[in-house]
Amino acid sequence: DAKTTQPPSMDCAEGRAANLPCNHSTISGNEYVYWYRQIHSQGPQYIIHGLKNNETNEMASLIITEDRKSSTLILPHATLRDTAVYYCIVRGGSQGNLIFGKGTKLSVKP
Amino acid sequence: EAQVTQNPRYLITVTGKKLTVTCSQNMNHEYMSWYRQDPGLGLRQIYYSMNVEVTDKGDVPEGYKVSRKEKRNFPLILESPSPNQTSLYFCASSNNRVGYGYTFGSGTRLTVV
Numbered sequence: 001d002a003k004t005t006q007p008p009s010m011d012c013a014e015g016r017a018a019n020l021p022c023n024h025s026t027i028s029g030n031e032y033v034y035w036y037r038q039i040h041s042q043g044p045q046y047i048i049h050g051l052k053n054n055e056t057n058e059m060a061s062l063i064i065t066e067d068r069k070s071s072t073l074i075l076p077h078a079t080l081r082d083t084a085v086y087y088c089i090v091r092g093g094s095q096g097n098l099i100f101g102k103g104t105k106l107s108v109k110p
Numbered sequence: 111e112a113q114v115t116q117n118p119r120y121l122i123t124v125t126g127k128k129l130t131v132t133c134s135q136n137m138n139h140e141y142m143s144w145y146r147q148d149p150g151l152g153l154r155q156i157y158y159s160m161n162v163e164v165t166d167k168g169d170v171p172e173g174y175k176v177s178r179k180e181k182r183n184f185p186l187i188l189e190s191p192s193p194n195q196t197s198l199y200f201c202a203s204s205n206n207r208v209g210y211g212y213t214f215g216s217g218t219r220l221t222v223v
């Protein structure tokens with residue numbers, strides 16, 4: 001299974017864009033990149049996923065480099081409610097096992 | 111509202127007393143799974159189910175049982191709980207098993223004394 005590397009923590013000013021990086025240099029050609037977040041001790045929340053192309057939805061944008069070895073999750077206008085741990089996951093396991101790493105703790109500050 | 115409902119939210123029990131944590135989803139999802147979350151260890155999968163009557167072990171299945179008699183329900187059973195099963199538990203469901211759009215429940219915080 002491809003593994004991911006994320007910075008343990010990041011700060012972002014409220015209203016600014018939050019850019020969360022993720023390295024996945026051993027990703028296979030058919031593996032997707034998924035992003036989830038967990039606010040405090042609530043259940044994780046799906047944000048977005050992608051394979052090769054950049055993706056955007058109502059929550060965020062996902063930029064995947066051309067060689068697919070890294071990606072960036074962008075929250076365009078971070079709010080205090082975006083303070084959470086963000087997990088970058090490369091699909092692992094044929095059984096749909098989401099393998100959560102330690103993630104990045106994003107703190108959005110006023 | 112589409113959701114995954116877990117009960118109870120909090121539970122304190124004694125070693126060896128059988129308990130069941132219920133999980134129910136109203137989205138007609140085929141795929142369901144259980145995770146536990148521990149400090150420093152992150153979220154780890156316990157069991158999963160591809161469909162009714164189809165279940166399989168995840169990464170940390172020891173000490174747990176599951177059943178999937180109906181599509182909407184996926185209970186987690188601890189036949190003889192031990193203190194090392196003290197943890198935060200999450201149930202999740204999805205209409206796919208590839209990884210996107212999983213919906214997680216609010217969690218069950220279990221303490222075994």
